[in-house]
Structure formats: structure tokens, C-alpha cells
Amino acid sequence: MNKQPIGIFDSGVGGTSIWQEIHKLLPNENTIYLADSANAPYGPKGKDAIVQLSIKNTELLLSKGCKLIVVACNTATTNAIKVLRDSYKTPFIGIEPAIKPAALQTKTNAVGILATKGTLSSELFSKTSGLFASNITVVERVGEGIVELIEKGALHSKEMRHLLNIYLQPMIEANIDHLVLGCTHYPYLIPLLKEMLPEHVKIIDSGAAVAKQTKAILKQHGLLNIVTLMPENLFYTNGDPAIMTSLLNATHTAEYLDF
Known part of the structure; x- marks a missing residue:
């Protein structure tokens, strides 16, 4: 279980700023990042739509074996995280303005x-x-x-x-x-x-605080990965992969995924 990835999702590429803080603090952890760019931004959408999109992203990350999910989107956190926590046993980390x-x-x-x-x-x-x-x-x-x-x-x-x-x-x-x-x-x-x-x-911004909370919750649940020396970091988007790759300074390559 400890080697399973941390799942991270956002309405688009912005949550890569959160991924960078998590990766900096927890360099051994495997991660899967999901950018729902086709539906960005979530802000103008109603609460019901935001909840449904958040459930869709969560289901995809859980299908890939994620042990914890970071909702790296302020709008998704403030509108949907209670529903997610009530619906799934997996730990969730949210983000809201500091x-x-x-x-x-x-x-x-x-x-x-x-x-x-x-x-x-x-x-x-x-x-x-x-x-x-x-x-x-x-x-x-x-x-x-x-x-x-x-x-x-x-x-x-x-x-x-x-x-x-x-x-x-x-x-x-x-x-x-x-x-x-x-x-x-x-x-x-x-x-x-x-x-x-x-x-x-x-x-x-909330990036460093979210990374610290992620570490604390992993530790609390006995899920910290202290073994993996070469972690796998996967980035998926239903938008243009080149834009996400450029934000990652080409250190990682994003892939297109239809979801």
C-alpha cells in the first residue's frame, strides 16, 4: 500500500504548483496528476456540476490505485470535498485560500x-x-x-x-x-x-501547507513511502499536454488522456 501513488487532481494545469511542493517535500512518493483542462475553469460552474466533476476525477484516480487524493483545486475543495470524504474511505487533502x-x-x-x-x-x-x-x-x-x-x-x-x-x-x-x-x-x-x-x-499561496498536511496524513495512516528511490510521476490531461509539460519545465512529460 505504501508504494501506491498519491493522486492529485485540478480543473487544469494549475495544481501542478501543488504537485511541485508535494514532490519537493516527499521525493520518494509515486504520484499521478490529473488535469481536467477540458472543463476548466470550475469557478463559474454550479455546485452540482463541480461535485460531479470531482467524483469523476476521484473515481479515475482510485481506479489507478491511489492511496490518498489531493484536491488541488480551491473551487473543488470548497464545493465538493465534504461529499468526497463522505463517499470514499480514501483520505482526502483539500485546499482553500490562506x-x-x-x-x-x-x-x-x-x-x-x-x-x-x-x-x-x-x-x-x-x-x-x-x-x-x-x-x-x-x-x-x-x-x-x-x-x-x-x-x-x-x-x-x-x-x-x-x-x-x-x-x-x-x-x-x-x-x-x-x-x-x-x-x-x-x-x-x-x-x-x-x-x-x-x-x-x-x-x-497554500502549496507548502498542503504538502505538509499531505505528509502528516500519510504518516498518520502509516502510508509514507520511504523505500522507492526512483518514483514514478505521471501527468495526464484532457487538454493540450504541451502546456502542462512547459509548466513542469520539461522535467516531466504530460500525456493526453480522454476522461
């Missing part, structure tokens, strides 16, 4: 959140935000169009810079000192965001 550390660390009492519509409108996000950010200014922006540009390989395009300028301006005017990235596609924007934001703004 509003808690931003709210606790802010000095200007203002933080920004860039996320998808599905995440910002979810019950889970509303509950977390209410618990930790009720006494500060929270500037929320739906990153409409960002996922689509990343999915088609336009990460460094003029259009991307134009969109980010629109979303960041109200945050800069509100004097935010933390920007929370609420979508696993968004860490790929960090070099661009650093250019566009004031120097004092700290950018927070």
Missing part, C-alpha cells in the same frame, strides 16, 4: 484575495473569512479570464498583464499588505505579481 494567516499577520488591516467565483461564493470560504477576517478590510476580486489564459499557454501575454492590472488596482488603493492567491493556477503569476505590486505586499 485567509487566516493573512488576517492574523496584516499590519495595514487590509488584505486582498484573488480567487475564482466558485471559491469566493462558497460556504466554506465564507465561514473561514467570517471567523478570521471580520475586523479587517478584505478586497476580493474574481480573477475572471486568468485560468483560461494559463490553460492556453498565455501566461506572459499582454492580456494577462492587463487583467491583473484591473484586479490589483483596487487592492493597491486599499493599502493591502497581503495578497492571498485563491486558485492553484495563480502561483505561476507570482513573478508578474511581484513586478506589479508594492514591495511590501506579501503574496500567500
Whole structure:
């Protein structure tokens, strides 16, 4: 069981940012990554559709023998993880925007959140935000169009810079000192965001925290793989494999899979 792979799925290629953190922390683990790019982004879809897509991805990963599943998608986590945990015995790791550390660390009492519509409108996000950010200014922006540009390989395009300028301006005017990235596609924007934001703004994503939680749950269930020296890391997408391969810096090759 210990040598069985960790399964990871996202609405597209963005969750590879989570895979990289997991691989860095757990280099012995075999992994299978699933990018449902044909249905990206999940954000605008209704809760029922997101749950059904999450079940489809889970079933595929379980059919490939995964011992644990990381839902490397904020929208899928906030809308579907309770259903997944209630339906399967396999451990699940979710991801949600790191509003808690931003709210606790802010000095200007203002933080920004860039996320998808599905995440910002979810019950889970509303509950977390209410618990930790009720006494500060929270500037929320739906990153409409960002996922689509990343999915088609336009990460460094003029259009991307134009969109980010629109979303960041109200945050800069509100004097935010933390920007929370609420979508696993968004860490790929960090070099661009650093250019566009004031120097004092700290950018927070959830990748490292998810990797630590993955390790903790594997350890808790006695599933850590400490044996494999040459792990197998498989990447599947129902979109364009070349785009995912480019995000992985060609260290791994993605394959097309019709699912």
C-alpha cells in the first residue's frame, strides 16, 4: 500500500504548483496528476456540476490505485470535498485560500484575495473569512479570464498583464499588505505579481501547507513511502499536454488522456 501513488487532481494545469511542493517535500512518493483542462475553469460552474466533476476525477484516480487524493483545486475543495470524504474511505487533502494567516499577520488591516467565483461564493470560504477576517478590510476580486489564459499557454501575454492590472488596482488603493492567491493556477503569476505590486505586499499561496498536511496524513495512516528511490510521476490531461509539460519545465512529460 505504501508504494501506491498519491493522486492529485485540478480543473487544469494549475495544481501542478501543488504537485511541485508535494514532490519537493516527499521525493520518494509515486504520484499521478490529473488535469481536467477540458472543463476548466470550475469557478463559474454550479455546485452540482463541480461535485460531479470531482467524483469523476476521484473515481479515475482510485481506479489507478491511489492511496490518498489531493484536491488541488480551491473551487473543488470548497464545493465538493465534504461529499468526497463522505463517499470514499480514501483520505482526502483539500485546499482553500490562506485567509487566516493573512488576517492574523496584516499590519495595514487590509488584505486582498484573488480567487475564482466558485471559491469566493462558497460556504466554506465564507465561514473561514467570517471567523478570521471580520475586523479587517478584505478586497476580493474574481480573477475572471486568468485560468483560461494559463490553460492556453498565455501566461506572459499582454492580456494577462492587463487583467491583473484591473484586479490589483483596487487592492493597491486599499493599502493591502497581503495578497492571498485563491486558485492553484495563480502561483505561476507570482513573478508578474511581484513586478506589479508594492514591495511590501506579501503574496500567500497554500502549496507548502498542503504538502505538509499531505505528509502528516500519510504518516498518520502509516502510508509514507520511504523505500522507492526512483518514483514514478505521471501527468495526464484532457487538454493540450504541451502546456502542462512547459509548466513542469520539461522535467516531466504530460500525456493526453480522454476522461
